[in-house]
Amino acid sequence: GLKHKIKAYKLQEDGLDTVEANEKLGFPPDMRDYGVGAQILKDLGVKKLKIMTNNPKKLIGLEGHGLEITGRVKMNVSNNPENQKYLSTKKTKLGHMLDL
Incomplete structure (x- = not known):
């Protein structure tokens, strides 16, 4: 926690x-596990969605719980000296779809 x-x-x-x-x-x-969030969306009647994310695991996680991802909106992230290492790690080690 x-x-x-x-x-x-x-x-x-x-x-x-x-x-x-x-x-x-x-x-x-x-x-992170997307099961609870996916279940809430399904309970609300959501079956298909467009998601705002740079994290491919979110797409896979939601699809794995029965939601259809119809598209992805790229999140624009400002690159600066304070977050450069963090964003680079996200891209290289976690596969985030970032333009650095």
């Missing part, structure tokens, strides 16, 4: 990237 996220942030401050920090704490790089 939140305690582990704070520990991961501390490791990032010490020089690890987001993936390395999670792995050092014994967690996978991205622990």
Whole structure:
């Protein structure tokens, strides 16, 4: 939970990237599960959707729970010295669809 996220942030401050920090704490790089969100959408009658994301695992996660993804809207992310390493890690290690 939140305690582990704070520990991961501390490791990032010490020089690890987001993936390395999670792995050092014994967690996978991205622990999110889209099942509850997908179920809520289905309960609301949503069967198809266009999603705003740069994370391909969100597409796969929602499709894996029976939702049809009809399109993806790219999220524009500003690249700056403070987030360069973080965004680069997201792109290279997690496969995020980013234009850096």
